[in-house]
Structure formats: structure tokens, C-alpha cells
Amino acid sequence: MNRQAAGRNMRITIKDVAQMAGVSPSTVSRVLAKDPRISPVTAEKVRQAIQATHYHPNGIARSLVRKASLTIGFSVAQPADQAFASPFVAEALRGAATVAQRNGYYLMIFTAPTLAEERHHSLTLYREGRIDGVILTTARVHDTLLDDLRKEGLPFAVIGRPTGRQVTYWVNNDNVGDAKAATEHLLRLGHRRIGLITGPRQFVVTQDRTRGFRLAMEEAGASPRLLPHAAGPFTEQGGYQAAAEIIRRQPDITALLVTDDVMAVGALRALADAGRRVPEDVAVMCFNDSPLASAAHPPLSAVRIPMYELGARATELLIAVLEGHPPWPGHILLPADMVLRASTGEPAGDAPATAGTVTAGAAGSTAKIPEAAR
Amino acid sequence: MNRQAAGRNMRITIKDVAQMAGVSPSTVSRVLAKDPRISPVTAEKVRQAIQATHYHPNGIARSLVRKASLTIGFSVAQPADQAFASPFVAEALRGAATVAQRNGYYLMIFTAPTLAEERHHSLTLYREGRIDGVILTTARVHDTLLDDLRKEGLPFAVIGRPTGRQVTYWVNNDNVGDAKAATEHLLRLGHRRIGLITGPRQFVVTQDRTRGFRLAMEEAGASPRLLPHAAGPFTEQGGYQAAAEIIRRQPDITALLVTDDVMAVGALRALADAGRRVPEDVAVMCFNDSPLASAAHPPLSAVRIPMYELGARATELLIAVLEGHPPWPGHILLPADMVLRASTGEPAGDAPATAGTVTAGAAGSTAKIPEAAR
DNA sequence: TTGAAAGCGTTACCAG
DNA sequence: CTGGTAACGCTTTCAA
Secondary structure, rough: HHHHHHOOOOOOOOHHHHHHOOOOOHHHHHHHHHOOOOHHHHEEEEHHHHHHHHOOHHHHHHHHHOOOOOOEEEEOOOOOOOOOOOOHHHHHHHHHHHHHHHHHOEEEEEEOOOOHHHHHHHHHHOOOOOOOEEEEEEOOOOOOOHHHHHHHHHOEEEEEEOOOOOOEEEEEOOOHHHHHHHHHHHHHHHOOOOEEEEEOOOOOHHHHHHHHHHHHHHHEEEEEEHHOOOEEEOOOHHHHHHHHHHHHHHOOOOOEEEOOOOHHHHHHHHHHOOOOOOOOEEEEEEOOOHHHHOOOOOOOOOEEOOOOHHHHHHHHHHHHHHOOOOOOEEEEOOEEEEOOOOHHOOOOOOOOOOOOOOOOOHHOOEEOOOOOOO | OOHHHHHOOOOOHHHHHHHHHOOOOHHHHHHHHOOOOOOOOHHHHHHHHHHHHHHOHHHHHHHHHHOOOOEEEEOOOOOHHHHOOOOOHHHHHHHHHHHHOOOOOOOEEEOOHHHHHHHHHHHHHHHOOOOOEEEEOOOOOOOHHHHHHHHHHOEEEEEOOOOOOOEEEEEEHHHHHHHHHHHHHHHHHHOOEEHHHHHHOOOOHHHHHHHHHHHHHHHHOOHHHHEEEEEEEOHHHHHHHHHHHHHHOOHHHHHHHEEEEEHHHHHHHHHHOOOOOOOOOOEEEEEEHHHHHHOOOOOOEEEEOHHHHHHHHHHHHHHHHHHOOOOOEEEEOOEEEEEOOOOOOOOOOOOOOOOOOOOHHHHHHHHEEEOOOO
């Protein structure tokens, strides 16, 4: 209650400026809008008055008349207890914030533990006129969310690859190709019995990486029915249990592909607990490459997902849409690098002091994954 | 250009609802506000119309007349290249988002690489009426920012301990006491030659933790002039170099207190490169306890800073201020736990599968740090 | 080149 | 209990 009482004392308005400059509010507005048909001399007078009064146009009033909030929503669709625990979302958010700011947009974030809440918050914010569009950070497989947003006319961009045939703006890395490349690397190292550990199966990213893994394995002659695969939540715990399960079911695996680095840390612990040495007994390769990967023991080889870039590009897409220049094609595939470290028995893929700054091809320790064909 | 063209097609307004219900807009507004002196029958009619039309009040118009945006700004004051790299800010943000949402506030985030930008963005957003208050995530030692915000009447809350005698709303852990306790723990383990590694000295948090370290060391009889201390940026690289420097200057240290876990990972590498075993040759204790600490090798003992909680409580403080209930006292000190792991030669402070879930006192491996006297 | 006036969608005061 | 009306601060016709 009493929310407006918070002492927002009478601020300077366009009228004050107009009065001081001896012109009408319309004129001040035109100067602000850099209307060319304003005489240089009045424009100067107005500018002086603006300076003198420290005038700042009220953005809310502007938004009301322009019917645009200049604000982009950023949905963090993760269980409340681990929302930003994922370095992935935090980095994407940073990219989004940077691009939004650079283009004169504001960024409003909200968390949505469930799909229903994500829908509700997105739509409500939009209906209330508080956001012009929204960035979604998760693509699920049977996802009605996107259709609901479309139905309301809410512009959005997705980080990830939405399924379905509707035109959608999205940015992603080529998860199928990247997982295939990572698996092929393990194959090239001589591994044949490779286990797969993934996050929950309802995410598109899980399916895509699984598919890439299978493609590589089948091309290498593995029987599709025998591929060991365990799934779990995107947590260390989830990785631990998945790895334990695989070791139990297939004690003879010599390599593990883990589609998340947080999970990989858990997998490392499971291997240690099972008395397997990494990389001597079991090689481990993971995805994402947050700082966790290089800090782990042994340091984890990883497919480095350009998380910041994904957030940045998604925001660019959305802004283009909002400004009436819908981009074509509406989606972007970002290339990913592979960083090779000790967990696959290779030389450290890092520059001596900082993790994660080596670019593709440097010192033979990172490898560019070819951008997938469309 | 053409920002408003983004197809926000004529939405339903309060007038449409009023017409459909056969009442005046004022009445609809009153129903929305749950004004008690509205007849049940009209209220019902109005509610029906609202249902039928899927009406959602325009938040921008509301904000304009109420002179309150219901939006809280969240300033991420870190160099652009590492804004959320710090798990610290990401967690605090998560806490802030949760509390804001629960109280009907929106959260607008912005990044500010420099102090000047932080001031500029905060003030501009406020002057434009886009935010009602702001959460600051960094307290610097000679900080004119807070005074500037005060001068403009911008309500704010700080995560960290601002210096200066002005009344300020802030939340922090007791860094002096926590650093003292951590140091005392090392002393208790028998260490006498302990090195200190901190972030940049202009941060209050650096000064406080340094002070706690010195207090403990001096009480233990160490000469204040001989305490080895190296500072660097909050990065792995920074930690590496600081540790290397200390080892060079004081080759005989047996323990290291590092005031940040990202830096501690770098310090671990420096120690490894110097051929020192952890914990046998050098024990390492750090702060924060993000997932990095438990994934490191060896797992790092750490003072666990309640990052989520800090963000949550700061937001609660600010909301109380915004709603006209300025809390007393205006600051909160949150207790911190100590998690003991292998880097100080102790048993793992973690439950077998998940890191960081043990509470104080459990299994003798975590220790409650007594809440400091005011 | 400039001003007056009509909105944008709400809320809130003042009558009745 | 309810309606009319005047704001809130700005932009944008329409006239001049």
C-alpha cells in the first residue's frame, strides 16, 4: 500500500522547459525528436533551457503515447532453486543486457519455474504494455508456449532450437553437429565403448545432442540399441547418478560424453568413487565450458558453447523484429569450438594463466567444428 | 526508427470493459482496486466483462498516473568482460528477482562497467520514471555515487557495506568477522605463516576481509608489518599471479587465505606450478563457495557467502523503503558458514553427492561463524 | 516554423 | 454507490 508515496517529488516537465524557453511544449518535443524544420535559434534556446533545468523526458509518458515500452523481457525458465546456478543462463543474460543497452532498449528479467508461469508472466507483461517482446532461454520438445505467444502477437526470440514448422526467430549452436564432432573426436582417440550422459529428455538440446552422438556412433558401426545413455537433471548430483548408472550397466566403457559441464563434474566424482582414473581408464568430454570445466580435476575437454554470443544474437534478432525489419532467415547457427584438456588425455587447451581464451586452431589444442550445413 | 510499428494492435481498454458492463470507466477502475463501496452486483457485471474481453489494465498508463513504475533497477557494476562471470552477482540477482516478483515489482537490469556509467544509468532510469529505486552490487571505498543518488532522491539499497556516515540501506555478511574466523581456523590447524590474497583494494569487501585477517594474525602474535598480502583482479589469472608473487616473496608460507573462489582456483594452479602440494605443503581457504570451490582440486574449504540471500534481503529493504516503511536499522548482517574440505586437510564438508548443501554443524565438517556483534 | 488541442489509458477528486 | 472530469507528461495532427 501507499506505493506512490515514495517521494517522487514534482519533477521538471516539458512544460517547465517550454515556459523557460518561451516556446510551446510541442516545440520542445520537436527539438527532442530532432525535427529538422525547427529554426536553429529556437532549437538553441530550448537546448539551453533543457540544460538549465536538467530536464529528462518522462519515459513512461513517452511509452504511453508511443505504445512501446522499449523494454525487452528476459525469461529465466528454470526451477527456482537453480535459476542462475547455470552459468549458461547468466552468460546469455549478460549478452542480452549488453546488446539491449547498446540499442536503447531496457531489459526486464523474470524467473519462471514452470512452463505455465513462463507463459503467464510473458503474456501479462506484454498485455500490460511493460515489454515489447521477450527472449526465451529454453526450447522444449512439445512446447505450446510459443504458439500461445504467437496467438497474442507477442514478438519473441528463442535461445535454442524450437521444434515445429512455424516461423520463429532463434539462435543456437548446431547441437547435432557439435555432439557428432565431439563423439568423433573420442572415436578418433580410439574409444569404441562410449557412454552418453544428458539432461532431461524433454529439452530439444538434449535430443539434438543425443542424435549427434548416435549418428557418429552408428557411422562408426556401433549397434544403435547398445548405446549406453543415462539422463538426469542439470546438476552435479544428476551427473553423479547418471555416471554411476552407466558404470553399473556397462562397466567396460572407456569414454563418457556428458552434455553439460555441471553434470560432468558430478560424473568425475562418480568415476573417482568407482575407482576409475580419468583419462587413463575413462576419457570424459563435456559441453558448455563454463569456468567449472577448466577448474575441474582433471580439467575437462569441452565443446565450448558461445553462451554470451547466443544471448547477444537473440537480442539482436528480437530488436530487428521489433523495429520492423524481420531478419531473414530468422535463425542463426553459431559455430562452437572444442577445447581439449586433460580429461581426454590431451594437452591443456588453455593459455597458461586464463582458461577459455584460446581461439580455434591455436596450438593444436582447440579444434574448430565446421559450421553445419543448413 | 519506426519502433512503434511493431504491431501492437488496438488493445482492449478500460473503456471497452466499461461499455460492455454498462458502467463508467471509474467504476471498472474501482472494481480493479477492490474498492469496498462498490455494489456486489455491479462488481460482478464488471468482472464478467473483464473475463469476456480478456482485459488487462495497461501498466504504463497506471505508472504514469501513479508516478510509480513498480520497477526496481539492478545494477551490475562489473567490467563488461566479466559481468556475470562472477557467480556472486548471478546468485544475488536470482535472489533479487525472486523477491521482487513476489512483491509485485519488476526487475530491470543494467550493466555498468564504470562508476560513471553506473551513476548515469541509475539516474537516467530514475529521472525517466522507469525505475523507482535501485540495487547496487558493489561498495567502493571512496564512493561519491551514493551521495549523487541521495541528492536526486533516488532510493537505493546496497549489497555490501558502504562507508560513510550517511544513513544507507544495505545488506552484508560480516566480512571482518568472517575473515577473522577463517584465519583463526587456519591458526588452529597450526599454521603461522599465512599469506593473504585479495581482490582490488578499492572495494570495501577487500578492506574488511583484510582487516579480519590482520586482527586474527595480530592477536596470534604476528608482526603486522610482515603479513604477506597480494591483490589482483577477481579472476583466475589474478589469483594465479597473486599466489605466484606471495610464493616468491615468502617461500615459507604454509597457508593461504584467498578472498574469492575464482581467484583461489588460480592460486591452486600457481601452487601446483610451484610444486607445492595442497594441503600437505600449503593449506588453502577461500571465500564465496560457488560451485567452483567444490569442483576444484583439491576441493576448497570456503567461507560460504549467502549470495542469494544477500540479493533477496537487499530487495526487501528497498521495497520497504519504496512503500514508505523505512526499516530500522537500515542494514542487515547475514551469518556465514565455513565449509571445510580437502584444501585445508579436512574431511569433505559435502554430502556425498551434492556440494554445498550441508548446514552448519552437520557432521563436524561445517562450522557456524557466530554472528558479529553490531 | 510554431502553437493549440486532442489524445495515449489510467486514476482520483468532486458531485450527486 | 456511481459518473463526470481533470489530471499524469508526452507526441502528433491540424491550423496558422
